Amino acid sequence: MDPIKNLISGSDPLRNDPAAVPDADAALWRVTTEAPMFTDSLPATVLRFEDRKRRRARVAGVLALAAAAVTAGVLVATNLGPLASAPAPAGTVAPSTSETAGPATPTATPSPTRTATATPTPTPTPAPATWTTFTDATGQATFEHPLGWTVSQTPQTIDGGSYNIVELKNAAGRTMATLRLVYDVAGGPVCPAPKPYQTLDSVVVDIPQKAAKLREHPQGPSAFVFRVIQGDKVYGSLALTDGDLAPQTTTCGLYNGILGPDNVPIAQFGDTVWLTADGKDAPLTFGSLAEAKAYMGTQEYRDMKRMLISLALHGA
Numbered sequence: 001m002d003p004i005k006n007l008i009s010g011s012d013p014l015r016n017d018p019a020a021v022p023d024a025d026a027a028l029w030r031v032t033t034e035a036p037m038f039t040d041s042l043p044a045t046v047l048r049f050e051d052r053k054r055r056r057a058r059v060a061g062v063l064a065l066a067a068a069a070v071t072a073g074v075l076v077a078t079n080l081g082p083l084a085s086a087p088a089p090a091g092t093v094a095p096s097t098s099e100t101a102g103p104a105t106p107t108a109t110p111s112p113t114r115t116a117t118a119t120p121t122p123t124p125t126p127a128p129a130t131w132t133t134f135t136d137a138t139g140q141a142t143f144e145h146p147l148g149w150t151v152s153q154t155p156q157t158i159d160g161g162s163y164n165i166v167e168l169k170n171a172a173g174r175t176m177a178t179l180r181l182v183y184d185v186a187g188g189p190v191c192p193a194p195k196p197y198q199t200l201d202s203v204v205v206d207i208p209q210k211a212a213k214l215r216e217h218p219q220g221p222s223a224f225v226f227r228v229i230q231g232d233k234v235y236g237s238l239a240l241t242d243g244d245l246a247p248q249t250t251t252c253g254l255y256n257g258i259l260g261p262d263n264v265p266i267a268q269f270g271d272t273v274w275l276t277a278d279g280k281d282a283p284l285t286f287g288s289l290a291e292a293k294a295y296m297g298t299q300e301y302r303d304m305k306r307m308l309i310s311l312a313l314h315g316a
Contacts, residue, residue: 130146130147130148131144131145131146131147131306132144132145132146132147134151134166136153136155136164136166136179136181137153137155137164138155138162138163138164138181139314140162140164140181140264140265140313140314140315141164141166141179141181141267141311141312141313141314142311142312142314143179143269143307143308143310143311143312144306144307144310145168145307146170146171146303146307148170148171149168149169149170149171149176150168150169151166151167151168152166152167152169153165153166153167158183161183161263161265162181162265163180163181163182163183163265164179164180164181165178165179165180165181166178166179166180168307176271176304177238177239177269177270177271177304177307177308178268178269178270178271179267179268179269179311180267180268180269180273181264181265181266181267182265182266182268183265183266185255185257185266188252188253188255188274189252189253189274189276189277190252191252191253191276191277191278193277194248194250194251194252194277195229195230195231195250195251195252195277196229196230196249196250197227197228197229197230197249197250197251197254198227198228198230198289199225199226199227200226200227200228200236200292200293200296201224201225201226201296201305202223202224202225202226203223203224203305203309204221204222204223205221205222205223205224205240205309205311207222207240207258207260207261207311207312207313208260208261208262208313209221209222209242209258209259209260209261210259210260210261210262211262212262213259214259218245219242219243219244219245219259220242220243220244220245221242221243222240222241222242222243222258222259223240223241223242223243224238224239224240224305224308224309225238225239225240225241226238226296226301226305227254227275228284228286228289228292229251229254229275229276229277229279230289231277231278231279232279233279233285233286233287234285234286234287234288234289234291234292235275235276235279235282235284235285235286236275236282236283236284236285236286236292236295237254237256237270237271237272237275237282237283237284238270238271238283238284238301238304238305238308239256239268239269239270239271239272239308240256240257240258240267240268240269240270240308240311241254241255241256241257241258241270242257242258242259251277252276252277253274253275253276253277254274254275255273255274256268256269256270256272256273256274256275257273260313261313261315262315263315264313264314264315267311267313269308269311270308271283271284271304
């Protein structure tokens with residue numbers, strides 16, 4: 001083995017050459033005196049110096065990459081923390097990096113602004129009145145009326161019987177109805193041009209009629225009626241009257257009165273005795289027929305209707 005080969009073999013930690021450790025003086029003498037012998041071929045088991053350098057470099061690079069990967073993994077795990085939610089399903093938009101880079105900072109959600117809305121004040125509906133029963137001074141008529149109404153009467157006696165005029169006013173002092181117990185009835189009004197009229201409401205009342213009078217003047221049963229005459233305006237009246245067996249479509253005036261039972265005067269109970277076509281002294285005036293029909297839904301109308309229907313007449 002040449003001197004250089006022995007030196008290399010002795011210094012190579014990867015190869016255990018069995019050659020004896022050279023004597024330094026002898027080796028130096030041979031190097032300086034003998035002809036040099038070189039070779040560039042090495043056994044297959046011996047790595048060249050450059051190859052060893054490259055291998056060491058690759059190993060160092062792999063170790064460095066592994067260390068970097070471990071470090072990066074630790075940093076990512078530290079920053080992100082454990083995965084808190086399942087992966088987004090297909091078709092959903094994944095959150096941006098800024099949304100997942102750290103724990104979410106709670107953001108105050110603004111409360112919805114309430115718009116102040118004025119609550120409409122409901123129009124108070126008049127409560128049904130407390131009712132009481134009234135019997136006139138002659139003892140011939142009894143009816144109900146609201147407790148707050150006032151009643152005044154002027155009973156008189158004539159040969160053969162008694163009669164009376166009973167006036168009713170509401171709490172505001174307005175005359176609402178009059179009950180007349182009379183023996184004579186004046187004739188009806190005369191007009192040059194009769195006007196159309198209608199009966200908007202009618203309820204038959206249980207009051208017996210004089211049999212003799214019915215034979216003389218056949219009529220239908222007594223009833224509560226709400227009738228109107230259509231002139232330049234619509235005029236109306238609420239009262240008790242006997243049914244007309246031959247009603248017409250026009251009239252000069254509508255009479256309000258009933259025969260009543262035997263031994264009782266003729267009873268005129270309502271807001272007027274005569275409703276005339278010209279509207280003179282009409283108790284109710286409306287701008288249209290629709291307004292007259294709407295009046296039927298008022299508490300005043302219901303009170304008047306109940307009072308008139310409640311009349312009872314008693315013979316002596």
